[in-house]
Amino acid sequence: MFRLETRRRIGALRCLLLSCLVLAGSCDRSSGGDSAPAEETPPATFGALGTRVLVVERSSGSLAVYDYARRELAPERIEGLADLSHATMTFSPDLRWGFLATRGGKLHRIDLHALKVDGEVATSSNSIDNAVSHDGRTIAVAEYVPGGVSIVDVATLEVRKRHEATFQRDGQTLTSRVTGMVDVPGNRFACVLIEGQEIWILDASKPEAPITLRVPSGEGMPYDAMITPDGRYYVVGKLNSAQVAVLDLARPEAGVREVLLEDAEMFRKRNTPAKLPHMASWAVANEHVFVPLVGEERLAVLDRRTFGYVGSVPLRGHPVYAVRSPSEREIWVSFSGEEDDSFIDVIDAETLATTQTIEVGRRVYHFDFTPRGSHVLATANADDRLVLIDASTYEVVDVETLRSPSGIFGPWRAFRLGL
């Protein structure tokens, strides 16, 4: 866009010049360049693409830009975005764009090089999440209102198709909210209908991304879903249930397996199921899945293949996120509740002991490892802080002030399945 404008400008200037019939004398080239108005100056690029993260600022509808290698915040933000509550960003495989689906139903396209909003489209009046197809051509947006899936063209931002999420109950046709949108191997998408209690598989290799398979998600109302990092299992969490539905994406026709996330004996005794947080917060490391249980001071540990209950890890407080280190040697955990939510605890993935406690700032909302695991980036929402932690020494090595920061999104997500 900049280049096109520059070319036009040069063209217009030459054109004017040729209209003059007076031969000009010599002149100072540099002074002319220095006095060029702002629109001719190339936009200052801040930092470098690979080490630059975008941080959602919820209260101001903006994205802050931080380069963790330089340890510097960009002087300018990406502004004018819609309601960014719970907004997660996906990336195009070619690293040109990031995409944000919003609670106001707008899908924003962010230019990752120019650090600007590069287009937007209204897909609904309330969107929850989105995924980019493996061929980089299609975005699927999960919609709450009206419930369904919008299929959007990455290049033109045209809505190619709206799949209405309808289902039958007691002879009536009803509409369902949709959530848990992820990319799936084979250039597919998966999502789940909340009221419809159905998993959909969509084929992104066709322009309208038709629904190729509908699989009942079993008992209970889904509220979120995740895909394991190897792309094998799609796991659906359900409200007020200790069971999750697991779909093997290698054999989706076989339907879901219902898996109990607790020791069966303990579950019978208490008869009150553990609650689950957002599924994005599960950590898959080595042979285990670590699941934060809402309102309990422990992580459940499951077998990665069978999803059978293996045991649990005692914690200082109620867990929110569990994130594995790229080495798979540690699980980092954040907490809810005033007494604990300033801390990230580090769990040894082998001994299951807490080995470190790191003070980050009040209300840790999100955190992520840099791709080779050298650092962790974390936001402390109530203290308006973005924090950089050295993952070898566990020391906070940089603190920046942001406006009500939440999600942190690095370009490495473009190269990972299900993110």
Add this chain to the structure above:
Amino acid sequence: MFRLETRRRIGALRCLLLSCLVLAGSCDRSSGGDSAPAEETPPATFGALGTRVLVVERSSGSLAVYDYARRELAPERIEGLADLSHATMTFSPDLRWGFLATRGGKLHRIDLHALKVDGEVATSSNSIDNAVSHDGRTIAVAEYVPGGVSIVDVATLEVRKRHEATFQRDGQTLTSRVTGMVDVPGNRFACVLIEGQEIWILDASKPEAPITLRVPSGEGMPYDAMITPDGRYYVVGKLNSAQVAVLDLARPEAGVREVLLEDAEMFRKRNTPAKLPHMASWAVANEHVFVPLVGEERLAVLDRRTFGYVGSVPLRGHPVYAVRSPSEREIWVSFSGEEDDSFIDVIDAETLATTQTIEVGRRVYHFDFTPRGSHVLATANADDRLVLIDASTYEVVDVETLRSPSGIFGPWRAFRLGL
């Protein structure tokens, strides 16, 4: 560079314009733009950073550029590079640069955005490989002649330090070749001395990257080494030996363990050890390591944690590379020998059966998965071919003609440990 020139040009044009005292009339803006001479046109950037791979063309000392999303080869190559035999490329974490160490001892820095050589430095007269530190500031180059490690500044390309690889034998001080250079968690490097039979750990957080630990690599002459993708184990292969030395990088002071890569009974009977190919060709998937054995029609299968021999996978011919799919569900294998070297076979990682045979072209030299596993890129050296394979259908979906192509390097390597 382009931008600077454009600004000067605009400045000069305006300056000339202001010299004219004649007010110009209206004119067609677009025609002026269209007739702009070549030097004012921004250089066409080819493809996009995230889906662009660089392919070594050995015979011509050049890098071809291919965008696998567009399925197009760039019209221009990156030319004028030194001897690129066995050259592997590493990437800076910020995705600004790629680095090639060469058999002529030159380290080339490639600008990944401009697709141009952006600097070079002679570090020796024969380099074998290199690694970039996790903080992105330092490159360590493993040198054959004179043997040692060169510590190079990423930004200035200044050689900050040369660690000479000397060792004592029979009262004499000798120099050793160095190989197997990798990045290690904790902002460290690891490498191994071939004649010196010693593993070095270097601390990249200090400007000269001092050697902080020297660990004997045990019996036999090392020829190459690798680090497991989780950064936990450094594995040293030895000439004419069925044993590898395994160093646990969490406890490097404990020294190496010697591990037999064959069934002990089989080894006693035959009394001739299996040979090993380049260690970069090992595949770590799920709980297993798949090791191509040179001159045998099988892959050895080892336990990922103990490196104990588990079994072997029968193959059509002598394996060269074994690469796991990002899903860890498949191992793709290439072969040596005229009868087999045109093919890639696909092994199911669970059943260990060969499920697919893909004809690529004569002498498959290298191949790699795209980051989410949708495609495989492969070079057929003897047929001057780069091939794109759909990893779901196993069909060849694009073929490009290159000059004696070998290694294929995508930017996702910047985000992976040990690459």
